[in-house]
Amino acid sequence: PGLGGEIRAIFEDAQGSPCILATDEPFEFDERGFRPAGLKEKIGDLRLQSGCADREGNLWIGSAYGGLNRLRPQHLSVFSTKNGLTHNDVWSISEARDGTVWIGTSDGVTQFKDGHFEKWRAPFTRQDWSIRSVIQDTAGGLWVGTAFAGTWHFQQTNSGWLHLMGLPAAQTRVVFEDRSQNIWIGSRGSLSRMIPKPASVRHEGQPLLN
Numbered sequence: 001p002g003l004g005g006e007i008r009a010i011f012e013d014a015q016g017s018p019c020i021l022a023t024d025e026p027f028e029f030d031e032r033g034f035r036p037a038g039l040k041e042k043i044g045d046l047r048l049q050s051g052c053a054d055r056e057g058n059l060w061i062g063s064a065y066g067g068l069n070r071l072r073p074q075h076l077s078v079f080s081t082k083n084g085l086t087h088n089d090v091w092s093i094s095e096a097r098d099g100t101v102w103i104g105t106s107d108g109v110t111q112f113k114d115g116h117f118e119k120w121r122a123p124f125t126r127q128d129w130s131i132r133s134v135i136q137d138t139a140g141g142l143w144v145g146t147a148f149a150g151t152w153h154f155q156q157t158n159s160g161w162l163h164l165m166g167l168p169a170a171q172t173r174v175v176f177e178d179r180s181q182n183i184w185i186g187s188r189g190s191l192s193r194m195i196p197k198p199a200s201v202r203h204e205g206q207p208l209l210n
Contacts (some may be wrong), residue, residue: 006022006023007020007021007022008021008022008023008048008049008050008051009021009049009050009051009052011051011052011053012053013053013057013059014053014054014055014056014057019051019053019059020034021048021050021051021061022048023047023048023049024048025043025048026048026051026059026061043061043063043069043071043076046063046064046066046069047063047064047066048061048062048063048064049062049063049064049089049090049091050062050090050091050092050093050104051093052093052094052095052101054095054099054101055095055099056099057072057073058070058071058072059071059072060093060101061093062090062091062092062093062103062105063090064089064090065088065089066078066088067079067080067081067085067088067090068080068085068090068093068103079117083117084110084116084117084118084119085103085105085110085117086105086107086108086109086110086119086120087105087106087107087108088105089105089106089107090103090104090105091104091105091106091130091131091132091133092104092131092132092133092134092145094134094135094136096135096136097136097138098113099113100112100113100136101113102134102135102136102142103134104131104132104133104134104144104145105131106130106131107129107130108120108129108131109131109134109142109144120142129146129149130146130147130148131144131145131146131147132145132146132147132171132172132173132174133145133172133173133174133175134175135175135176135177137177137181137183138177138181139181139196141153141154141155142154143175143177143183144175145172145173145174145175145185146170146172147171147172148170148171149170150167150169150170150172151167151172151175151185167185167187167192169187169188169189169190170187171187171188172185172186172187173186173187173188174186181196182194182195182196183196
């Protein structure tokens, strides 16, 4: 079958199988091709925006103003601002090496660890703190890509937020760490690579299409 809606996330589940998250529903892929993951009845008619599979086999799905869904075998949990999310509009979900799940929303970052949510905030205006991507790198630093204020790098050993300068656009769409610990930052119309030791920003190739 065809994939419904826009593709918002592609990731591997705990077994290493690809999972494709469209705005309408999640899809699985194997040698037979694409097929619905069979979760439509559980999650309803939410507009899906982000997804992640953690090491315990849970499937996390973020939606537009519908909060955060955690799907376990035979069980669905729905989390919202009542549970500690900074906003019910969830744009990004990622898992760190220690099992912490980071959630980026339209009003900041939320950390899920040891069964509890904790809000992470920064001294920005509400509009500037609309998150599009959040990851924790191998060294433990937190990278936060925003819709209006560029990319921010938080070192846990520091007392504040360090703004990464030199990026070509303020509208960050995605942040990714590769196996060499390079940080890739996709913005509207461009792609940048942050190379560790010494830290630098390098624009790779030609500008990308919007």
